[in-house]
Structures are given as structure tokens and as C-alpha cells.
Amino acid sequence: MSEWLPFLVFGVTTGAIYGLSAMGLVLTYKTSGVFNIAHGTVCASAAFTFYTLRQVHDVPWPIAAALVVFVYGAVAGLLLERMAMLLADVSVTYKIVGTVGLFVAIQAGITLIYGDIAKNFEPFLSQDKAFGLPGVDVTYDNLITVVGCVLAAAGLAVFFRVARLGIAMRAVVDDPQLIDITGYSPVRVRRTAWVIGSSFAAASGVLLASNQAQVDVNVLALLVVQAFGAATIARFQSLPMCLVGGVIVGVLQKLISKEIGSQPSLQGLDAATPVLILFIGLLVIPRSRLVEVGRQVRARGFSSRAGKAYSWWYVPLIGVALLIPQLDEAHLFAWNLALAQVTLFASLHLLVRTSGQISLCHIGFSALGAATVAHMLGRGVPFPLAVLIAGAVCVPPALVIAVPAIRLSSLYLALATFGFGIALAAFAYGKSWMFASQNRPVDRPQMWGLQSDSRYFYLLLGVAVLALFVVTVVERSRLGRLLRGLSDSPVALSTLGLDVNICRVLVFCISGALAGVSGAMYASVFGGASPDSFNYAQSLVVLAVLAISGSRLVPAVLVAPVLLYVVPNYIDNPDHYKLLQIGFGLAAIYAAAASTGRLGSYFAARGVAAKDRLHGPAAVRVDRLRSAHLVRTQP
Amino acid sequence: MTGSDSGLVIQDIVVKYGGHLAVNRISLAAPRGRITGLIGPNGAGKTTTFNACSGLLRPTSGEVHLFGHDVTALPPQRRAQRGLGRTFQRMELFDSLSVRENVALGREAGIAGSRPWRHLRGARSDAQTIAEAVEDALRLCGISALASRRPADLSTGQRRLVELARCVAGGFSIMLLDEPSSGLDKQETVAFGQILRSLVEAQGVGILIVEHDMSLVMSVCDYLHVLDFGQPIFQGTPAEVNASDIVRAAYLGSEAVEVGLPAEVGV
Structure with a gap:
């Protein structure tokens, strides 16, 4: 004892x-x-x-x-x-x-x-x-x-x-x-x-x-x-x-x-x-x-609006993207990181914006994907297959997280995912089946000169476009409509005959798998996978940045990685980078508060509250009105 | 009344919220081909009864049968898959989708059901089935012209019609409509009543309706159940309900009945 x-x-x-x-x-x-x-x-x-x-x-x-x-x-x-x-x-x-x-x-x-x-x-x-x-x-x-x-x-x-x-x-x-x-x-x-x-x-x-x-x-x-x-x-x-x-x-x-x-x-x-x-x-x-505490507010205005998948401006956008290796060679590594993370933001967009679910552990899925691709490549698995396996490996953990929490609500899913990300970092990152506290090599494919960042840029661009295409197809498919319905009113969907929990688990697994793929590509940009690249807190940063990057799929998942990886690369002073992160956080609070478009009503309510401070709360005003009425009605 | 043709039957339903008895031993039937009304003053337990029928809450005791099957323990989606649809007092529309997509989800949600593969991809025949169901529902409810608009841009009355059309597109045999005419003006209410009658007469669906607009209730319902303080106090045809002192007392107070206030209940 x-x-x-x-x-x-x-x-x-x-x-x-x-x-x-x-x-x-x-x-x-x-x-x-x-x-x-x-x-x-x-x-x-x-x-x-x-x-x-x-x-x-x-x-x-x-x-x-x-x-x-x-x-x-x-x-x-x-x-x-x-x-x-x-x-x-x-x-x-x-x-x-x-x-x-x-x-x-x-x-x-x-x-x-x-x-x-x-x-x-x-x-x-x-x-x-x-x-x-x-x-x-x-x-x-x-x-x-x-x-x-x-x-x-x-x-x-x-x-x-x-x-x-x-x-x-x-x-x-x-x-x-x-x-x-x-x-x-x-x-x-x-x-x-x-x-x-x-x-x-x-x-x-x-x-x-x-x-x-x-x-x-x-x-x-x-x-x-x-x-x-x-x-x-x-x-x-x-x-x-x-x-x-x-x-x-x-x-x-x-x-x-x-x-x-x-x-x-x-x-x-x-x-x-x-x-x-x-x-x-x-x-x-x-x-x-x-049960959740507080007024239950439907996620009005939160769902992504289904954009036109093949808008005309995507073509010149891709054209400009193709020129980046020539236009901005000095920051090409940052552009490569950003492109690798387009898949991550697309996966998070599908989960958060389209279906109204939440995840605070997507960097954890990325870490799983990165470790998997490192192990697969080490065993001689071809690069494309290794990346696909990296995505598939994330599905079982996604199921394990989603199933207990999903029967409850967004809050408990958030807690479960946040906890999972931290537990993964604390328990699994150091194990030999993940990173084992070392930088596991992730070699790029040995063809077409992909060893150079400028050539690899085009492969990453292709993967990013493919990920966007996949998410766009999902959003425009039956599943996409069901997910948007799920975000608006899960109760209505269930009374129409849909098992909403299946829908939730499906989107969580798809999103987790895409995050795994992004982790694999992200590690390949570095040429290796290590725990330092997948800090649990980064899951919160990517969510905050996504929140401030707009509601439409393509602009949001392009703007977010640029904000997170390219913009800081132009900043030499690390303190300024910290200031930028503070800005991301504060902007996310504003984006959250303005999500219902009723921020104006808050300030109107503040005006009423200010009057309350001057004249007392509602009950006092009612008493005053009553007294005034009695005075008038007395003979 | 629990045979396969009996539609929805609830027997001795009791619902308690903590110590509060919200619904006490209510039994009623809503067969196909009939509009059954459920009326009563505010707080009588009508919406609670609806929620118990559709599976949104589990009754403390009692049974819910749907076409002869005991569905008391089934979740809402399983009841919907067996043919029970509903609308809501506080409308539950998908505001990020167009009216057409809203109505289409009425059918698509049921097709996807509990099969993961069907969530991802529809069968070849689905597209035509859904398109036909959507067009029929939009036409029946008179909102074809609104198909490309978003529900948030519509009036309350139009939103009510979208919710009804979504339920109609679902192809449900029994529909629970919770205060469907609130927010509608007189003309819209009359037109709404005609839609309900045509649904019953042309498609043979059964409707259980909770409604405060007595003109609509008296004109469209074939049979009425009256609740007060969670208790069933009367049932009968609209004419019988209209003549009932018990019902008048529930609505107007017993003193009003004793002093001989007008016989009609709010008509």
C-alpha cells in the first residue's frame, strides 16, 4: 500500500x-x-x-x-x-x-x-x-x-x-x-x-x-x-x-x-x-x-450554399495557379504546403460547413495519414497506393470517435474530437507504429523530376483539384443534399425516413479519410513525417481559419491554406506571425458571432440594456407604467 | 382497430415530463381515407401526442400501432419508413435548399433510409420516381412557380405549403399535420382545406390534424377528438362536437356554458 x-x-x-x-x-x-x-x-x-x-x-x-x-x-x-x-x-x-x-x-x-x-x-x-x-x-x-x-x-x-x-x-x-x-x-x-x-x-x-x-x-x-x-x-x-x-x-x-x-x-x-x-x-x-444547455438555435446561414461547381472563373484561376512556380519561386515551398492542405480544408468544409458537424482533431487524422504513408513507402508500396491507404486508415478511428459522440450533439462531438486529437498526440505519436519521435522519411515519387519543388507543385495542384472535384461531387450528390438538410433540420430528416446517424457517420468518415490523404501529401512536401508537424492545437487553428475564409467551397478552401501557410511566409518577424494568429482567432470569434447575420440585433439589444441601466429592468418599468396609469385614472 | 387497414392507432398513451402529466390515457385512430382532427385549448397535449405518434418522444406507457404493427419502440425514421409522415407547428424546412430540393428530400430521405449505400448513390429508377413525386406534390400544393426559390424568401403561408408538399412527396399513407394553417389568411386556409380533401379523396391517405382554426377543422375533418389538460374529453363528428357542452366548457369555461353563451365553438 x-x-x-x-x-x-x-x-x-x-x-x-x-x-x-x-x-x-x-x-x-x-x-x-x-x-x-x-x-x-x-x-x-x-x-x-x-x-x-x-x-x-x-x-x-x-x-x-x-x-x-x-x-x-x-x-x-x-x-x-x-x-x-x-x-x-x-x-x-x-x-x-x-x-x-x-x-x-x-x-x-x-x-x-x-x-x-x-x-x-x-x-x-x-x-x-x-x-x-x-x-x-x-x-x-x-x-x-x-x-x-x-x-x-x-x-x-x-x-x-x-x-x-x-x-x-x-x-x-x-x-x-x-x-x-x-x-x-x-x-x-x-x-x-x-x-x-x-x-x-x-x-x-x-x-x-x-x-x-x-x-x-x-x-x-x-x-x-x-x-x-x-x-x-x-x-x-x-x-x-x-x-x-x-x-x-x-x-x-x-x-x-x-x-x-x-x-x-x-x-x-x-x-x-x-x-x-x-x-x-x-x-x-x-x-x-x-442535454445541451442554452437556447437551441438552428444552424441557419451556416450551411454552405451549393455553388455552381464549374463556374467559369475556375479556368483562369487554375491558369494563374499554374504560373505560381514562375511568379513566386521564393515562396514555392509555402505554396506547396498550402496546396497539400487544400484537401484538409475541403474535408473540413464538407464536415463543418455542409453538414453542420464539427471536428477538432483533423490534424490528428492528417498525422495518421502521414505516418501511414511513411510506413507504406518504407515497405515499397507505390506512392499513389500509399496515399490512398493513408486515407483509408483514418476511417476506423473516425468511426470510433463518431459513433459514441454522434448520438448526442455537436458539443459532445467537439469534445470527443478534441480529446481524441490530444490523446493521439500524447499516446500514439511516440510509438513505433506512428512516428517514434523521429522524422520518418516520405520520399516523393521518383519520376518526372518530382524531386524538385517546382515540379512537385503541379502534382500537388492536381491532387488539390481532384480533392475539390470529389467534395464538389459529394456536395451535389444525394449525400450532399442530405447533409445540407441535416445541417438545417435533422429532426425533419428523421421524420422523413432518414437515419441521420448513418449520414453523420458517413460524412465524418469521408472527411477523416480526406484529412488522411492531405496528411500524406503534407508530409511528402517536407520529405518526412514527424510529430512536430502535427501539433494537436493546429486542429483548432485550421478550424478558426476556415471560419473566416467564406462559406463557398472553392474560395474558402483556397483562401484558408493561403492565409495559413503563404501569408506567414512573407512575414520575417516571428512576432508578426503571432499577431497574425491572434488576428485569426479574433476574426473567428467575429465570424461566429456574425454567423446568423443578427449581430446588428445584438447591438440594438445593447441599446435597450443601456436604457435599462438608466431606468431599471423591465419589471420596474412595468411598475412605473402601472403607477402612471393609476395616477391618470384617479379622480 | 389494430388491423393492417387501421392506419395509425394509439392506445392509452401516457406522457409525463418529470412530475407533470402532459398526456393521460389518450386513445385514438387515424385510418386511411379520413381526416381526423385533434383539437383542444393551448396546453391540452396535442403536440405531445403528435410527438409520441411520430416517435420524437417515447410515451411513459401505452402503445402506438401503425398498420397493425406495434411501433411504440421504433425511432421516427423507422415509423416514417412504414408510412407515417408529419409536419411541424414550428416549421422545419431546409433553408439552405431550394423549394424543389426541399420537396425532393421528402422522397429521397425515405429512399436513403437506413442503408448507407443509398445515402451515397441512388438506383437508376430513383431519379424518375423522385422527379414525378416532386412535380405531383408541387402541383397539388400549387407552388410549382416557387420551385426554384428558397424557403427563407417565402411568406409563412407559402412555407406551410412547402412543408406539406415535402410530406406529400414522401408518399406517406398517414400524415400528421401540426397546426398547418397558422399564418395563413382566410383565402389560403380555404385553399389549404381543399388540398387536404383532395389528398384524402384522390390518394386515400389518412390525415391526423392538430388545428386551432375551427372553420378549417369543421369543414375538412370527418371525425374529431377533443383534449383538455392532457385528457380526452370528447370524440365524435364535427356536428356532435359542435353541440357538446363539455367541449364548449373546455374552450369557454363552465360558467359560459351555464349562462348560455353561443353554442358554436369558435366557428
Whole structure:
């Protein structure tokens, strides 16, 4: 037992922090209907702020902690509440796109200021022994962390049950107008929830950084995934259960890390634990228990409009494309990368824009495709066949992800895909059947001078045109009509006799296979496949860039890779590239908020809200009208 | 009434939302070749009954039979494949598709059904079947001229007709129409009633209709079921319903009946 106790103690401590983070996530989700994918980056930004105050400006830690949790948390909460308001009336898919944009912007912002490398973070709580257990000393920082998280959970639970504001928070998401006429301002209620949620996020970020003695944006951004696991155990509803869920995730992670220490084939399984919990939760929790919170808005205006597949301007466009190797030789490598990714964006367009589904793991499929093509070519399989196999290999994992999540909704599909991408990177990238932490060679075909970038450009152009043709044919086929119908009204389709889940799984598999093909071509541009080329966070960046690239298939999938690969190639200063990424993220938030074309009505509502602040909420105005009427009718 | 010719039959349906009893032991039949009305004040449980019939919610107890088969446990698509179509009170149109594509999906969705291969590719004969079904449905509903427009650009009345045409193109034997005349003006309502009658008389379909417009109900329905607070309170022909004190009390309140307010229910 004594050999397990240290892992249990560490697991409970980190688990309590996960629980604190999950409470913030679930609280804001329950009160706004917006599931903040960027929650981990909010934690990270708070930890970096604490780091700056304490280690750069020598502010005493209690003051730094208070400033970060109460001031930074409050300011972040107020800003996030504004964003949530902008996203309140858009479809679930666009809500996710909006928070993905926020993730991209904050992560790029942090790396712009602090760089990509982790910083040492001096633990600020006492690490003296509080008491001893067999085989392990429990330190004060462990004790304070756990007790603090438990008190926060208990306080929040009491607040929700007893305080009127807490009860109003539970009601506001169902009908903010009803809350309004009871005399409570729904904006105030939401704002309070976001402030509390962000303060919890800030506290969890600082505590985790202290626990790990380092502050790393890539690690802290993943706090949202640990929170997924904890929130799954809480069925995305119960706040106190989030803490329990966090502790379960933390303990399981540590115990698994102990067990797999001597087994290289299982390395990374501990990091994938929250994702496994999420998948099991999606499989076993009844559908009725995983209802989405918030107003359910149909994805009006989100579907891609079926364009004319063979518009006349495609011919001169291809003509101009053919001249790129001559016109812009200096940036030809970037153009090649962009062309290789046309297939990726086409696959994502089909999934996201046409069918209204979502995927936050398409780079994971690309990685699978890249690793597959490397292995196939290594075994002497001809290049075209290897690329096709790379696409086919992605179908089974696509099925595994889609089937449990697809019976639920876009939100849970997003969580499942995000989790899958991270689990794949943590667990599989390092294995010999994928990259094995090395650059696996992906040789280009030995013919027609394709070894040169300028010749290879034309092969990539051909593949890109073929991918566009395939997606166009799908969009104009029966499946395309069914997918657009699926995006507009799955309920209507099912009452017309269609099994919509088959339709969803089909499009997810087709899209995954195309992403696998794009990964194979992408790796062939580099001449090799390595884990560094397929960072999980890139899945979020490609979604954000697709969101801002227009709704029509051909322009969108041509503009997006140019924005992502060619434009940065013209930028010499890496800081400017970070700024560009921040721009992508913010633009994605705007694109999400404007998706229903009702951004104007939001600003009109702001005008009404401003009047409310001057004259009181609706109920007060009704009272005034009534009083005025009585005055007039009195003799 | 559960034979193969009986169309839709529901028996002792009970639906509870948590502790709230929304529908309590409702039984009714909607056979082919008849328009059956389901009426009642707001909150009577009409749409809940519809959702239980079409499979969008599972009743707490009771059974739903379609042409003699127990379909209580089947999802909506399986009921649709057995011949049960419906429209919605809050219209569920495919706004990114044209009117013609909307109506075509009425038939295509059923052809694709639960067969993955059929989602991807149609049989050779499908194209003609679908085209004929679409033209017939557009013509019957009088919206052929709107075929290339998008539903979002149409009036509420026209959108109602598109939803009906989509249901007609599906070739369903039993149709559930949920407040199909809301948003229509007087003339459009009369024309709508004629379309429903011609559907029943020419194609022999059975219709179960929820409707608040009593003029439409009384003019097109062959038989009526009346609900109040989730309970069945009366059934009979339109004339019998019109003469019923129970129904008048449900609509106007029992005091109104006692003091002898006009006998007709909202007509």
C-alpha cells in the first residue's frame, strides 16, 4: 500500500485542481450555454500573469494571488461574458468555433509575450511536511490546495442552493427574459457567473503551475481536457461532482503513470486518461442526461450554399495557379504546403460547413495519414497506393470517435474530437507504429523530376483539384443534399425516413479519410513525417481559419491554406506571425458571432440594456407604467 | 382497430415530463381515407401526442400501432419508413435548399433510409420516381412557380405549403399535420382545406390534424377528438362536437356554458 500512497496523494492534489478548473468550466457553461474550449488558455494566462507579478516584479505572493484571482479573474470574466453574449444566439457549432477562436488568440498572445518555452515557476506555498503517511509526507501545499478546492466547491454549492443570485444563475440560461421580469438583470447574473468561473480558472492555473514548478502554455491549455474528464463524471451539470470527478481523474492519472513506468508501449496513457473517461462517459451516460444547455438555435446561414461547381472563373484561376512556380519561386515551398492542405480544408468544409458537424482533431487524422504513408513507402508500396491507404486508415478511428459522440450533439462531438486529437498526440505519436519521435522519411515519387519543388507543385495542384472535384461531387450528390438538410433540420430528416446517424457517420468518415490523404501529401512536401508537424492545437487553428475564409467551397478552401501557410511566409518577424494568429482567432470569434447575420440585433439589444441601466429592468418599468396609469385614472 | 387497414392507432398513451402529466390515457385512430382532427385549448397535449405518434418522444406507457404493427419502440425514421409522415407547428424546412430540393428530400430521405449505400448513390429508377413525386406534390400544393426559390424568401403561408408538399412527396399513407394553417389568411386556409380533401379523396391517405382554426377543422375533418389538460374529453363528428357542452366548457369555461353563451365553438 505504501508504494501507492505517494501517487494517491499527488493524484488527489492535482485532481482537486482539475476539479476547481472543471467547476469554473461547468458553471459558465450552465449559465451561458457556451462551452469554453479556451478555458485552459484562460488558466494559462492567469498563471503567466502571476508569474510576471511575482517573479518579474517581485510582488509578494499573497498580493499577486489576490490580484490574479480577484482582479484578473474578474476582468477576464467580464470580457468572456461579452463574448458569450455575442455567441448566445448562434448554433452550437458556431459557439464552438467562437471559443476555438479565443483559444487560438490567447495561446498566440501568450507565446508572443513569453515565448514558446516553459518558464520555471517557484512554488509559493510551503512545501514543509504537514503530516506523514506510510511512504509519503503530505506537505502544506498539498493540504492547502485540497482544502481550498473543497471549500470553494462547498461554497459554490451552498451559494447555488441558498442565495437568490445563485438560484437566478440556474434559471438564467433557460429563459433570460423571465429572469428579467422578476427584477433580476440576466446580464448581471451571467456576468457574476463568468467572474466566478474565470476566478476559479485563474486559481486553478496558478495552483497547477505551482504544483508542477513550471508555467507552460501548452501544458496549462490542456487543463481544459482534464476538466472535460472531471465534467464528464459530473455529467456536465453538478458542480460539487466536478471536484469529485477531478480527484478521480487526478488519482487515475497518477496510478496509471506508476503502472506504465516500465512499459514503453503504454507511455502517454496517463495523459490520455481524461479523454478515456470522456469517451466512456459518452457511451454510458443516457442521452437524456447529456442535454445541451442554452437556447437551441438552428444552424441557419451556416450551411454552405451549393455553388455552381464549374463556374467559369475556375479556368483562369487554375491558369494563374499554374504560373505560381514562375511568379513566386521564393515562396514555392509555402505554396506547396498550402496546396497539400487544400484537401484538409475541403474535408473540413464538407464536415463543418455542409453538414453542420464539427471536428477538432483533423490534424490528428492528417498525422495518421502521414505516418501511414511513411510506413507504406518504407515497405515499397507505390506512392499513389500509399496515399490512398493513408486515407483509408483514418476511417476506423473516425468511426470510433463518431459513433459514441454522434448520438448526442455537436458539443459532445467537439469534445470527443478534441480529446481524441490530444490523446493521439500524447499516446500514439511516440510509438513505433506512428512516428517514434523521429522524422520518418516520405520520399516523393521518383519520376518526372518530382524531386524538385517546382515540379512537385503541379502534382500537388492536381491532387488539390481532384480533392475539390470529389467534395464538389459529394456536395451535389444525394449525400450532399442530405447533409445540407441535416445541417438545417435533422429532426425533419428523421421524420422523413432518414437515419441521420448513418449520414453523420458517413460524412465524418469521408472527411477523416480526406484529412488522411492531405496528411500524406503534407508530409511528402517536407520529405518526412514527424510529430512536430502535427501539433494537436493546429486542429483548432485550421478550424478558426476556415471560419473566416467564406462559406463557398472553392474560395474558402483556397483562401484558408493561403492565409495559413503563404501569408506567414512573407512575414520575417516571428512576432508578426503571432499577431497574425491572434488576428485569426479574433476574426473567428467575429465570424461566429456574425454567423446568423443578427449581430446588428445584438447591438440594438445593447441599446435597450443601456436604457435599462438608466431606468431599471423591465419589471420596474412595468411598475412605473402601472403607477402612471393609476395616477391618470384617479379622480 | 389494430388491423393492417387501421392506419395509425394509439392506445392509452401516457406522457409525463418529470412530475407533470402532459398526456393521460389518450386513445385514438387515424385510418386511411379520413381526416381526423385533434383539437383542444393551448396546453391540452396535442403536440405531445403528435410527438409520441411520430416517435420524437417515447410515451411513459401505452402503445402506438401503425398498420397493425406495434411501433411504440421504433425511432421516427423507422415509423416514417412504414408510412407515417408529419409536419411541424414550428416549421422545419431546409433553408439552405431550394423549394424543389426541399420537396425532393421528402422522397429521397425515405429512399436513403437506413442503408448507407443509398445515402451515397441512388438506383437508376430513383431519379424518375423522385422527379414525378416532386412535380405531383408541387402541383397539388400549387407552388410549382416557387420551385426554384428558397424557403427563407417565402411568406409563412407559402412555407406551410412547402412543408406539406415535402410530406406529400414522401408518399406517406398517414400524415400528421401540426397546426398547418397558422399564418395563413382566410383565402389560403380555404385553399389549404381543399388540398387536404383532395389528398384524402384522390390518394386515400389518412390525415391526423392538430388545428386551432375551427372553420378549417369543421369543414375538412370527418371525425374529431377533443383534449383538455392532457385528457380526452370528447370524440365524435364535427356536428356532435359542435353541440357538446363539455367541449364548449373546455374552450369557454363552465360558467359560459351555464349562462348560455353561443353554442358554436369558435366557428
